[in-house]
Amino acid sequence: MPPLLEIQGLCVEGRTPRGHWVPTVRGVSLTVAPGEVVALIGESGAGKTTVALASLSYMRPGTRVVKGGVRLDGIDLLALDARARRAARGKDVAYVAQSAQAALNPAITIGEQVAEPMRLHGIATREEARCRAIALLARLDLPDPAELAGRYPHQASGGQQQRVMVAMALTCQPKLLVLDEPTTGLDVTTQIEVLKAIKDVIRTHHSAAMYVSHDLAVVAQIADRIVVMKDGAVVEEGPTTDIIAHPREDYTRELIGAVKPRPVGGSVNFAVRETAPLLTVERLSASFARPGFLSKHDIASNVLQEVDLTIGRREVVALVGESGSGKSTLARVIAGLHAPFAGRVALDGRPLAARARRRDREMLRRIQIIFQSPDLSLNPEQTIGEAIGRPLKLYFGLRGRRRAERLTELLLMVGLAADHAARYPAELSGGQRQRVAIARAFSASPDLVLCDEILSSLDTIVAAQVLTLMRDLRARHDVAYLFISHDLVTVSAIADRVVVLYAGRVCEAGSAASVFSAPAHPYTVLLLASVPELRQGWLEDVVAARPPTRVQTGAAMPRDLGCPFRIRCALAIPGRCDREPPPERRVAAGHVAYCHREVTELRAAPV
């Protein structure tokens, strides 16, 4: 059978701000057979998206094809004029972008947007298109599709939006579907549903697909064949089973190695629970709502609801939860960047002022924060030396040669070179920039470092290196971390204790070993089961093992006194979980869960 898509010797160049053209894709050849799912995998900057877009004969502004051909069903796409290309897009080949939120038009209802391609290509009348749109939404396991079709994109959850994008791409029954990191921005629990829906729908439509991702474990669930890319060239390609089991190239092995083993618990670092904790957070509530002139504060607007947390000296506490659970807000409150609505934060027993402005310098020095994206947390107009040197001057009054010496020491400590000090952030890679942010935090010799998703903007391999750095620093310095992450695998490699947050409330807290090996709260159980494994068939297993939930993800989270997880919980007790706050249940020594069910009931539940 001739291949459906044939990319031959594709070379693409990108223009630098200075106006030079530099190669970004260097002679990539690949084929996709009808009905086959091919995954493109590699780090960011490897040229995956450029190749994926080329199969729609689309070039991003500032890029150009130098050489090579793209043939879809025997037709040379690059030779077509603009009109013919437009006719092919959506009909013969369709694209699903990474961020549905950015790709969907906020002013048009979901149903109309899904129906639009059919009408544009003259395939169906308005009424037919509408019916088919709703049918497609149903096929992607979206709840109540007829009602959803009438909603606007912002009224659907992130996972739903992503599935709407897939439905939109499938409307004209394209021969080839190009998916660009369709689940990357999603929480692990949501990712499974979207992944399953995509997989099923591709099967039933018999359409071929190109699946771009950086996540090998995700790709293993869906792809027939994997193409590994690096620096704009294909490193290795082969059937999924072969690539995972017998990678030939070092780079592929490195990628597989970075998909660390799933958390099993027992990653006991040095547990140091002294009597007096370093930081205590008591009954903390925070909200983004501004108090009205006359209206009273409504707990429904709380992002954090009566959260308790303690961090011991030299202890690493991981804060885990999906997006919107209030993890970052908690870090911002501790750092004094967001004033809490109620509650108390104390360092060494001394209460901290709500705002950083009102805290004394010594207190500020002892707590440092590192943000997710070093692109945003480093001032683009300051050199690395200025960025790291500033705390040295501010907190220790270091100047001149002594400051320069300390600066070099710090740079070397985080694995950078002394001459990086003179450079600007834009001249560094993402991983190097995050190292600078780490050096800046450590230049204050802090007692507590708040790490807010510091690895999530980095590529797998780089993230693994930075994680190792964090572990080393922790071993060599007298420092505690509040390590915020949505990624349980990362957390298991560094945390002494884990706190699981859901909708602004703690649902489980305990030693990392205990929580990972014997999770009690249904949400923690779900979260742990949702971490993708590098094993084909994992997706089917986990979907089959899931208890039926009454409401799919994405329904509005209730913010009242009841348990926020009840609408997704298979064990919810009507009349109780929605009225009373869940009581504390002792699971093991230093391990508690907040649930209306007894621990024995939770243990007995089928998971």
Next chain:
Amino acid sequence: MSDATGNAPAVPSLASTKRVRRKLTLFGAIGIALLGVNLACALFGSFLAPHPPGDINPGGAFAPPSGTALLGTDYLSRDLFSRLLDGARFSIGVAGLATCIGFLVGMSIGFTAAEIRGRLDMAVTWAVDVLLSFPPILLALLVIAGLGTSLPVLIGTIAFIQSPRVARVARAVALGIAALEFVEVARARGESLASILIREIFPSAVRPLAVEFGLRLSYAVLFMSSLSFLGLGIQPPDADWGGMVRENLPGLYYGALASIVPGVMIGLLVLGINLTVDWLSAGADAQMSEELR
């Protein structure tokens, strides 16, 4: 910039957007040339002038160009060319100084409001709105009627009229920057307000505000000329270009250049400023879109 997150920069030259050399366009070159000539007039005009600006030329009033008076004479038969060169320092100097002061004041207010937020921000926004609701010429008439006209009063008045406009733009620019994480890091570090404004916010606000500076400057030149045209600006025997247009108006009947040339000079100065600003902002836009990519 989302593509540049590898540990080794995959495409190093794509990532380095810092210090981009801007390509000179034709209109940019014209703008800079016009601005340069005008600035040279303002700085050295008094020394270059062939005659003292107050001297009476023997050729008579509204005389056509001749060897002794390159552009002819004005209504008092003074050398127009010398007076033009001498007047440049008023037109450009007063407008430039007033714009600088207006920027200093407006930026301080706008940045502070954006960083502190809350009630202060509301008060500033409200005050700016009130000031902006007055027609500027009316406001200037009021001030000058009260204080009389002199160089410091003129400069102060124009600066006062500029500052709320600058404050509004500066606040809008700073709001976006103040929400960025590097400013949060500075706050969490315990930096003082001044340090946050100067070290963190100002460097990132320079480029968008430079464009605003050009626009404000050309506005100040025109405003200054209007005031002088109304007789409220520079007082005789000195005259800026706006004043020269006014005092030589009767010459229009005789077809003399005396009223036209100063007007043309004002036009060229404003054109020069605007072309330069356009070129600068086009560069800023191009860089912005590169960064967004």
